[in-house]
Amino acid sequence: MFGLVDCNNFYASCERVFRPELEGRPVVVLSNNDGCVIARSQEAKALGLRMGEPYFKVRELVERHRMAVCSSNYELYGDMSRRVMWYLSHVAPTVEVYSIDEAFLDLAGMDRWHDLAGWAGEVRGAVRQRTGIPVCVGVAPTKTLAKLANRLAKQGAHTSGGPGVLVLSDETERREALARVAVEDVWGVGYRSAAKLHEVGVRTAAQLAGVGDAWARKHLGGVVGARLLHELRGFSCAGVVVEDEARKSLACTRSFGQPLTELADLAGAVATHVTRAGEKLRRQGLSARLLTVFVETSKYAGPPPPYSFSAQLTLPVATDDTLTLGQAAQRGLERIWRPGRRYVKAGVVLDGLERAGAGPQATLFGDLGPPPERAGLMRALDALNGRYGTGTVQVAAAMPPPGQPPAWVMRRGAKSPAFTTSWGELWEVKC
């Protein structure tokens, strides 16, 4: 059996933990640049606010109902997430941190010793008590069914174990659950697949489980579709994977606060992203061999597409050196930049990740990575920025002209303090 623990309205719930005055009020959390709605409290959902909606389109609705608006505060959410996951890692033998707000638990064999519904209810209560975050728990024989059970639990369905918990332990429960979920709400069915399914009259998860394997292979992405069907029928095709360090890629991308046209400004933004990417690499003990730099014009501002331009560079050896990565990124940027375009976003993606520290490797033509002393420089850089704050020491390319704010900085009008991760912003309790 698998358990899926999923935090309710996670970002909005995080904001509420330290701002209890938001309890009972509709709360909205915005993406970077205060661009889109990315989280809503239950009250905000009930008022018809939709996920992913651009803020400028719903501002009127938000103000009319006096909703509380928060710019996203990823330091806070990341820290709250770690607290939840740390607790979960003590209640199940294997835990897969699937995203910032949910985790799969491997419950193999546990149903012999536990009343799973009662157990899940206790886990739910303990997470709330220890972290302040409300969660729901779905339990079922496959991951896909656990997701589905969780969704129903969020809507109020439950068996024993109390509200917020749904266990699908037998065939009857499985069938009933499938019949109650719309096909577009099944994990793995996106809007394109949903459209195809609607065309052939498939509306519910139960009907999806009944379509032919051949049809699924043809129209739902080959083996991906076939696996999906199996999982819905109760045959597990995917185990819980312990968060492996073998991540495949790593990206740092941002939209700008305003469109940029000048190469120098874009170069500054790209250098900033490379700096962050380098820090991430070193923190995780990885090196990258492939670097992609991309810039985008607006995909909404009418013709002409294309709006995305990228260059991929293969480095002679895998590296975690910010300066080496930065030089490659600048070369790539010069290749794709064109005058007269209004760019709204830039980013750096690193692929071909390897464990760092295997030592420098010579290539056929004698290319080595950066000189050995460079590793010391990077360590010093990380130490200074860790101690005195991000951006204390930067590469010159990532800095704006003296006396000017960076042209690419993003908007964050309503950010809450880093209550749990910054000494200067700790929560104060007055007695």
Added chain:
DNA sequence: TCTGGGGTCCTAGGACCC
């Protein structure tokens, strides 16, 4: 006027290798 960021997996064709 204003539309996020970071991932995964899969497919398919071409170049190239033995």
Added chain:
DNA sequence: TCTGGGGTCCTAGGACCC
């Protein structure tokens, strides 16, 4: 005229997830 079988790597794009 008849032209194998099994790989890897790279690029690009599609679909999906939170």
